[in-house]
Amino acid sequence: MSEGRQDPHVGSISIVRILAAVVAGPGSAPELTEVDLPPLGIDDVRIRVAATGVCHTDIAWAAGEYGDQFPAVLGHETAGVVEEVGRHDSPYAVGDRVVVALTNHCGTCANCERGSPILCDLREDPVARLTGLDGTPIWAAYAVGGFAEAAVVRASSLVRIPGDVPFPVAAVVGCAVACGVGSVWNIAQVCPGSTVVVLGAGAVGAAVVLGCVLAGAERVVVVDPSGPRQQSALAIGATEAVDATDEVAERLSSEPFDYAFECVGKASAMETAVRLTRRGGTVTLMGAANREETFRLNALEFVSSQRRLLASLGGNVQPHVDFPRYFALYRSGRLNLDALVTATAPLDGIAHAFVANARATGLRTVVTMT
Numbered sequence: 001m002s003e004g005r006q007d008p009h010v011g012s013i014s015i016v017r018i019l020a021a022v023v024a025g026p027g028s029a030p031e032l033t034e035v036d037l038p039p040l041g042i043d044d045v046r047i048r049v050a051a052t053g054v055c056h057t058d059i060a061w062a063a064g065e066y067g068d069q070f071p072a073v074l075g076h077e078t079a080g081v082v083e084e085v086g087r088h089d090s091p092y093a094v095g096d097r098v099v100v101a102l103t104n105h106c107g108t109c110a111n112c113e114r115g116s117p118i119l120c121d122l123r124e125d126p127v128a129r130l131t132g133l134d135g136t137p138i139w140a141a142y143a144v145g146g147f148a149e150a151a152v153v154r155a156s157s158l159v160r161i162p163g164d165v166p167f168p169v170a171a172v173v174g175c176a177v178a179c180g181v182g183s184v185w186n187i188a189q190v191c192p193g194s195t196v197v198v199l200g201a202g203a204v205g206a207a208v209v210l211g212c213v214l215a216g217a218e219r220v221v222v223v224d225p226s227g228p229r230q231q232s233a234l235a236i237g238a239t240e241a242v243d244a245t246d247e248v249a250e251r252l253s254s255e256p257f258d259y260a261f262e263c264v265g266k267a268s269a270m271e272t273a274v275r276l277t278r279r280g281g282t283v284t285l286m287g288a289a290n291r292e293e294t295f296r297l298n299a300l301e302f303v304s305s306q307r308r309l310l311a312s313l314g315g316n317v318q319p320h321v322d323f324p325r326y327f328a329l330y331r332s333g334r335l336n337l338d339a340l341v342t343a344t345a346p347l348d349g350i351a352h353a354f355v356a357n358a359r360a361t362g363l364r365t366v367v368t369m370t
Helices: 056-062 167-188 203-215 227-235 246-253 267-275 299-305 319-331 347-359
Strands: 016-023 031-037 044-053 077-085 097-100 130-132 137-140 150-154 158-160 195-199 219-223 240-242 257-262 277-285 308-311 341-346 364-368
Touching (some): 031 150, 044 097, 044 167, 056 347, 158 319, 167 257, 167 277, 167 319, 167 341, 167 364, 195 267, 203 227, 203 257, 219 246, 227 240, 347 364
Parallel strands (some): 195 257, 219 240
Antiparallel strands (some): 031 130, 044 077, 130 137
16 A cells, blocks of 8 residues: 555545455456545545455445446445544544444434434445546445455544454444344344244344344244355354245244344345234344345235334444444353354455355355455
């Protein structure tokens, strides 16, 4: 990483050149190339990236399922060390260990003030902030662009990491844990002694299991076609893990659940989640579906069932409240976040990490920097 600025601690007009994994267009594999980071704005912080998880949404973005923002540096589940701050009175200092929250919130709009920073009015970055060496604008996915040596992010979306929490673990807190545990505690509000079914057992589904166990759920059934993921779910507290077949769905529907969490992003899974809940039960949809995906409900049956149908974007976390809680539970041994990180890869191995994620065997591969 090369740079040329006068003050190594406070933002300047200098451009910082880094190595990043750029996806040129839909269906392209990420390729390492040099890009320029933007100068820091007054509310920005530059972090040296230590770890970034490979999320399903990264794979979907690269496939062109989320939009036409290309070329792009993907990666949003990111942790690292502060290298430069945008103003003298920044709440962060050079050397701070931090995790980036998926909220990318401003902290001052109505939704932020209401306690839903993930719905921030200014969350979406309207411009491509990175630049290729030929002058091409490059998008930083979710205003992070974590598959790179460094990233420029909003200070308001950073949370400090305790010194004994590893960077890969902190990284998955930024998205998978926030989405999974946040959906259990903030959205569905699972009650002790309840029964739960979780459709999809990737990192987010596994985080749902962890949250349900801590919430005191009496029965937690995971549905996923992957044998290794079923075993991982059982190891972290699921009471049963089964394949996703019509026969299994029929058996499970004979004993409806209090809560269902859909972590697949497919219409069929969404409809199954509704069928598996009891009358008066709660369904939480959180899978990242493509733009064309729709699902259907029988209106009369659904209304008369008095079920609750909820949507979860990022678990509706308040990062500066929820993340310290997750870290505290992890450090006390009650929240097994180590189990979510099933593989690591170097930045120059990111294309292989994308392939491994698509195979759906482990939970989360984390790209680590040296």
